[in-house]
Amino acid sequence: MKTIDDIDRRILALLQKDASLPLDELGSRVGLSRNACWRRIKALEEAGVIRARVTLLDPAALGLGLTVFILVRTSRHEPDWLEKFAKATRAMPEILGAYRMSGELDYLIRARVADVAGYDRLYRELIRKVEMSDVSSSFVMEEIKETTELPL
Numbered sequence: 001m002k003t004i005d006d007i008d009r010r011i012l013a014l015l016q017k018d019a020s021l022p023l024d025e026l027g028s029r030v031g032l033s034r035n036a037c038w039r040r041i042k043a044l045e046e047a048g049v050i051r052a053r054v055t056l057l058d059p060a061a062l063g064l065g066l067t068v069f070i071l072v073r074t075s076r077h078e079p080d081w082l083e084k085f086a087k088a089t090r091a092m093p094e095i096l097g098a099y100r101m102s103g104e105l106d107y108l109i110r111a112r113v114a115d116v117a118g119y120d121r122l123y124r125e126l127i128r129k130v131e132m133s134d135v136s137s138s139f140v141m142e143e144i145k146e147t148t149e150l151p152l
Helices: 006-017 023-030 034-046 079-091 116-129
Strands: 066-073 095-100 107-113 134-139
Touching (some): 006 023, 006 034, 079 095
16 A cells, blocks of 8 residues: 555545434545545545444443453463463453553553443453463553544
8 A cells, every 4th residue: 555645644634523423524624536536535545544434332331341450470482371361352342452562561451341340350361271370360440541532
């Protein structure tokens, strides 16, 4: 794909805010015809810049009002342990993100659950599936900023 230009960035910015915008409106906002806008979107998809179009849901409305960050330390750093950890976290729908970290912390997990009891069930399932040296968790008291929009 060619280099992403200002029009592509404007298209991407609008789609990040509302992926359901009709092509006519999207094209009008960026100064392109409907077809030219569609071709750019298709090129961005084919290049992997646009990975998916999704619907964002309100977690609280679905009974998932508690965000928890789980900090994991392990004494195991073998590839088979990492594969087991990755497989376990990918299979648990409450886990929204799992990250291998630099520094003193080995892994960081971000999860959504209904409440502390829901977290306890998640914790018990995770430690049943994967051996870990130390697990500590922090519960989000207030979401100050939460976005899926990348800076363009």
